[in-house]
Amino acid sequence: MSLxxxxxxxxxxxxxxxxxxxEYIYPKLEGPLRSRMSFKGREVIVWSFNDYxxxxxxxxxxxxxxxxxxxxxxxxxxxxRLLTGNTIYHEQLEAEISQLIGKDVLLLxxxxxxxxxxxxSLVDRHDTIIYDQQVHASLIDGVRLHQxxxxxxxxxxxxxxxxxxxxxxxxxxxxxxxxxxxSMRGDTANVADILxxxxxxxxxxxxxxxxxxxxxxxxxxxxxxxxxxxIYISTFAKALATTGGFVAARKEFIDxxxxxxxxxxxxxxxxxxxxxxVLFKLKLLTQEGTERRNKxxxxxxxxQEGLKTIGYDIGNTCSPITPIYLTxxxxxxxxxxxxxxxxxxxxxxxxxxxVVPKGTLILRLIVTALHEEKDITQTLNAFAQLQQTYGLxxxxxxx
Ligand SMILES: Cc1ncc(COP(=O)(O)O)c(C=O)c1O
Numbered sequence: 001m002s003l004x005x006x007x008x009x010x011x012x013x014x015x016x017x018x019x020x021x022x023e024y025i026y027p028k029l030e031g032p033l034r035s036r037m038s039f040k041g042r043e044v045i046v047w048s049f050n051d052y053x054x055x056x057x058x059x060x061x062x063x064x065x066x067x068x069x070x071x072x073x074x075x076x077x078x079x080x081r082l083l084t085g086n087t088i089y090h091e092q093l094e095a096e097i098s099q100l101i102g103k104d105v106l107l108l109x110x111x112x113x114x115x116x117x118x119x120x121s122l123v124d125r126h127d128t129i130i131y132d133q134q135v136h137a138s139l140i141d142g143v144r145l146h147q148x149x150x151x152x153x154x155x156x157x158x159x160x161x162x163x164x165x166x167x168x169x170x171x172x173x174x175x176x177x178x179x180x181x182x183s184m185r186g187d188t189a190n191v192a193d194i195l196x197x198x199x200x201x202x203x204x205x206x207x208x209x210x211x212x213x214x215x216x217x218x219x220x221x222x223x224x225x226x227x228x229x230x231i232y233i234s235t236f237a238k239a240l241a242t243t244g245g246f247v248a249a250r251k252e253f254i255d256x257x258x259x260x261x262x263x264x265x266x267x268x269x270x271x272x273x274x275x276x277x278v279l280f281k282l283k284l285l286t287q288e289g290t291e292r293r294n295k296x297x298x299x300x301x302x303x304q305e306g307l308k309t310i311g312y313d314i315g316n317t318c319s320p321i322t323p324i325y326l327t328x329x330x331x332x333x334x335x336x337x338x339x340x341x342x343x344x345x346x347x348x349x350x351x352x353x354x355v356v357p358k359g360t361l362i363l364r365l366i367v368t369a370l371h372e373e374k375d376i377t378q379t380l381n382a383f384a385q386l387q388q389t390y391g392l393x394x395x396x397x398x399x
Contacts, residue, residue, distance in 0.1 A: 023334070023337065023338060023341070024334070024337065024350065027039065027347075028040075029044075029046060029048075029049075029347070032057050033049060033051060033056050033057040033241075033370075034046075034057060034370060035368070035370045035371045035372060035375045036375070037347075039341060039347055042341075042342070042345065043345060044341060044345045044346065044347035045345060045346050045347065045371075045375045045378060045379055046347045047322075047346070047347060047348040047349075047364075047365035047366055047367070047371075047379070048347060048348055048349045048364075048365075048366060049366070049368070050237055050238050050241060050366065051238075051239075051241035051368055051370070052211075052214075052215040052238055052239045052241075052296055052320060052366075052367075052368050052369065053214065053215065053239050053241075053285070053289075053292040053293065053296060053368070053369050054292060054295075054368055054369040054370035055239075055240065055241050055281045055284065055285075055292075056241035056242070057370065058284065060280075060284065061277065061280060061281060061284065064276065064277070064280040065273060065276070065277050065280075068272060068273050068276040068277075069273055072272050072273070074271060074273050075271060076271065076272045076273075077269060077271075077272060078268075079268065079269065080264070080265060080266065080267060080268060080269060081107070081109070081264060081269040081270075082258075082259070082264070082265050085268065085269025085270075086269070087272055087275070089272055089275045089276055089279065090107055090269070090270065090272075090275050092279065093107060093275050093278055093279050093282075094106065094107055094246070096279065096282055097246055097248065097282075098248070100218045100219075100282075101218065101219060101220075101226055101232065101248055102226060102227060103226075103232060103248035103249055103250065104248065104249060104250060104251045104253075104254040105246050105247070105248045105254065106246060106247050106248075106254050106257050106258060106261075107244060107245075107246050107270050107275070108233075108235075108244060108245045108246055108247060108261075108263075108264065108270070109244055109263070109264060109267055109268060109269055109270045110243060110244060110245070110263065110267070111138065111210060111234075111235025111236070111237050111243070111244065111245035112137070112138040112141075112235075113138075113263035113267065114233075114235075114244075114245055114247065114261065114263060114264065115136070115138035115139060115142060115208055115233055115235075115245075116138050116139075116141045116142040116145070116263065117142070117261040117262050117263040117264065118142065118206070118231065118233065118247050118257065118261060119139060119142025119143060119145070119146070119175070119177065119206070120142050120145045120146070120262065121256070121257065121260040121261055121262070122175055122204070122206075122231075123146055123148060123173070123175055124148065125146075125147040125148040126148055126171070126172055126173075127146075127148050127149075127172055127173045127174070127175065128148060128149040128150070128151070128168050128169070128172045128173070128174045128175070129143050129146050129148075129149075129150045129151075129174075129175050129176075129177065130150075130151050130152070130153065130161060130164050130165065130168075130174060130175070130176050130177070130203075131143060131150070131151075131152050131153075131176070131177035131178070132152070132153060132155055132156065132161075132177065132178045132179070132182075132189065133152045133153065133154055133155050134155040134156075134179070134182045134184065134185065135177050135178060135179050135182075135208065136179055136183055136208055136210070138208070139177045139179070139206075139208055142177075143177070148172070149168075149169070149172065151164045155182070155185075156187070156189065156190055158190060158193045158194065158197070161176070161194065161197065162197055162200075162201075165197060165200075165201040165203065166201070168201075173202075173203075173204070174201070174202065174203035174204065175203065175204050175206060176194065176203050176204070176205050176206065177206050177208070178191070178194065178205070178206075178207055178208070179207070179208050179209070179210070179211075180207045180208065180209030180210075180211065180212040180213075180220055180221035180222055181209065181210075181211035181212045181216075181221050181319045181321065183210070183211060183321065184321075184323060184351060184355065184356075184362065184364070185315055185316065185317060185321070185323055186211075186315070186316075186317030186318065186319045186320070186321030186322060186323055187315065187316040187317055187318055187319070188212070188221045188318055188319065189207065189221075191205075191207065191221075191222050191225050191229065192225060195225060195228050195229075198228075204230045204231065205228075205229055205230045205231070206230065206231040206232075206233065207222055207229050207231070207232050207233070208233045208234075209221055209222060209232060209233065209234050210233075210234055210235040210237060210238050210245070211238050211319060211321065212234070212319070213234035213238070213239060213240075214234075214239035214240060214285065214289070215238065215239040215293065215296060215319070215320065216319075217293065220232070220234065221319070230249060230250075230253075231247060231248070231249045231253060232247070232248045232249065233245065233246070233247045233248070234246060236274070236278050240277075240278050240281050240282075241281070242274050242277050242278060242281075243270075243274055244270040244274050244275075244278070292369045293369070295369040296320060296367065296368060296369040297320075299320075299367045299368070299369065299371045299376060300319075300320045300322070300367045302373070302376050303322060303365065303367055303371075303376050303379065303380070304317065304322055306376065306380040307322065307324065307380065307383060310380065310383055310384050310387055311387060312324050312325075312383065312387070313325045320366060320367035320368070321364065321366055322364070322365040322366070322367060323351070323362045323363070323364050323365075324362065324363040324364075324365070324383075325360065325361075325362055326360070326361045326362070326363065327359060327360060327361075328359070328360070328361040329359065330352055330353065330361075332361075332390075333350055333352055333361040336361075336363075336386070336390065337350055337363075339386065339389075340363075340382060340386070343382075344378075344379075344381075344382035344385070344386075345378070345382075346378070346379050346382045346383075348363050348364060348365045349363070349364050350362070350363060350364075351363075351364055365379075
């Protein structure tokens with residue numbers, strides 16, 4: 001069997017349904033980033049983009065970005081940060097984030113690759129990694145590179161984490177990995193309980209708070225526990241609506257990371273356009289952050305309470321990530337999504353096997369400050385009618 005034949009047989013999830021390819025695999029949303037965009041020529045309410053605070057469509061942001069591009073183009077500077085890719089703006093952004101969260105900061109040119117490299121750089125084959133089963137793929141891929149002991153514990157099961165810590169081989173240093181906000185379920189790590197385990201066990205705690213930073217506030221989902229978190233990471237992909245990210249920790253860690261993160265040393269630096277965009281957005285948030293966050297959380301409450309009232313199971317989310325858990329075959333899921341998009345004008349993303357167990361579907365809605373009350377009302381009406389037509393069943397076991 002050739003490699004091509006082998007991989008063809010592996011097409012999974014909704015991609016296996018050829019007739020729906022243009023619906024679920026790289027669908028094209030058109031028009032400016034707004035709560036309503038165009039999908040195949042129809043207006044849809046979009047619940048799938050990452051811009052929690054609605055910054056990327058702000059006129060002043062676009063203007064600031066345009067000015068930078070006019071001056072430097074989009075590909076400046078040209079090189080790895082270590083060699084020729086540093087500017088005063090990169091350093092200014094690190095200083096400003098550092099000021100916000102009270103740790104030293106190093107920018108990452110891509111969130112995913114940066115996170116993977118942070119994990120990879122910290123451990124050698126003698127060390128142990130313990131991680132929550134629901135952490136993001138970027139952490140999981142860091143774990144995959146690890147050649148020493150690695151263990152996962154059931155999602156948010158602190159008791160099991162404690163048991164694993166008690167069994168670590170003497171002399172093996174331990175790295176514990178969690179997401180601040182879990183990107184599929186929208187719930188948060190119990191960082192306070194994990195930190196309590198430090199009274200008994202010695203370990204380094206790394207929190208990937210891509211969804212928490214700035215949308216929960218400056219200290220993200222860890223709040224006033226920030227000083228006790230050893231390594232705090234966020235990408236700019238969510239509340240700051242662009243690429244790249246940062247790792248924050250005490251100076252000794254950051255000095256080490258500067259020379260030991262392979263994806264940074266051997267990859268091009270974060271473009272100045274991105275750096276300037278984040279600097280501008282952070283400045284804007286000093287004036288408008290509270291208002292934008294209030295809108296985000298008010299929208300979140302409205303949508304989530306509405307869905308619960310209709311009878312949907314949205315699990316334990318405590319963030320704008322709103323997963324609707326359903327028991328549903330893949331084929332039915334494909335129909336359901338089509339109906340949502342074409343009959344009701346609601347665009348949300350499906351999460352199917354292998355991300356969730358077979359027979360389970362998560363419809364994931366991501367709330368932003370850009371959504372308006374009428375978007376929420378129309379969406380709730382759509383879900384109420386779908387409930388009547390399909391008699392949608394909750395996937396209680398999974399959530
Ligand atoms: C929790 C979490 N960590 C990391 C990433 C990767 O970030 P980026 O898109 O900036 O590479 C994501 C993005 O989906 C995420 O949800």
